[in-house]
Amino acid sequence: MSEKHLQTGDELPAYGGKMRLFAMRFCPYAERSVLVLNAKNLQYDLVYINLDQKPEWIFNFSPKGTVPALEYGQGKAIFDSNIIIVYLDEKYPDVPLQSTDPLRRAEDKMLVEKFAGAQSAYYTAAFNAPALRPDMVETYHKGLEMLQKEIENRGTKYIHGNEPGLVDYTIWPFLERFLALPLLGKNEFAIEKTKYEVLTNYIEAMKNVPAVKSYCLAPETHAKYIESRAKGNPDYNMLDTSAVCCMRPRKKKE
Numbered sequence: 001m002s003e004k005h006l007q008t009g010d011e012l013p014a015y016g017g018k019m020r021l022f023a024m025r026f027c028p029y030a031e032r033s034v035l036v037l038n039a040k041n042l043q044y045d046l047v048y049i050n051l052d053q054k055p056e057w058i059f060n061f062s063p064k065g066t067v068p069a070l071e072y073g074q075g076k077a078i079f080d081s082n083i084i085i086v087y088l089d090e091k092y093p094d095v096p097l098q099s100t101d102p103l104r105r106a107e108d109k110m111l112v113e114k115f116a117g118a119q120s121a122y123y124t125a126a127f128n129a130p131a132l133r134p135d136m137v138e139t140y141h142k143g144l145e146m147l148q149k150e151i152e153n154r155g156t157k158y159i160h161g162n163e164p165g166l167v168d169y170t171i172w173p174f175l176e177r178f179l180a181l182p183l184l185g186k187n188e189f190a191i192e193k194t195k196y197e198v199l200t201n202y203i204e205a206m207k208n209v210p211a212v213k214s215y216c217l218a219p220e221t222h223a224k225y226i227e228s229r230a231k232g233n234p235d236y237n238m239l240d241t242s243a244v245c246c247m248r249p250r251k252k253k254e
């Protein structure tokens, strides 16, 4: 498994007999799939794609050339993070990640929907700062307040329950990236402990979930990637080849 992002002209690696996830290391949607694969202890290969110079073959797996796409059997794939994670949960039920109660599943989906405004505000702040308006910052905080309230009301450690579920793995990749915004001078996006105590505890708990810990990146690392993308030159290959399992960026050897 290489951290290098394959690009136009690069060959599709030989199929190794395991499921393959086509991803981009900094994509929050791809991260959802990685977390669910990890949570279910499934064997898989990861193939990273340069999204600015896409290899031709990505379109065989994902018609729009977006990631994530999951090759579940040789040459056969599904795409879109929400489709992939529900597929994985239903196909591999040993570690169930959704409630058995249809109403709770509906509530989880509504929660993700209500959180979408915060995600959009994040994208504008990170990648299109001149377009950022005060109402977007408000929407961002409304999303965080809603999430905090939901965690409080449910009274469980994670949103799903006493273990994380699909709803947690769907939202987490964005929370992970939100923590980078103050490092980019966007202090109005800080998740202050005084206001967000329950949410902050939740964030700390999520960082320690094994499925998350092995893939999550430090805010400094996200900030560095965001800066490169905002400047129009995303540095897809900025991580050390093996720098996948750390909360902190690796110190370069002097």
Ligand SMILES: N[C@@H](CCC(=O)N[C@@H](CS)C(=O)NCC(=O)O)C(=O)O
Binding pocket: 024, 026, 027, 028, 029, 030, 051, 064, 065, 066, 067, 068, 079, 080, 081, 082
């Ligand atoms: N709704 C999709 C969104 C996926 C998405 O937008 N992925 C981005 C990377 S984070 C992508 O592939 N961008 C390349 C493109 O749009 O051409 C999902 O949930 O999987």
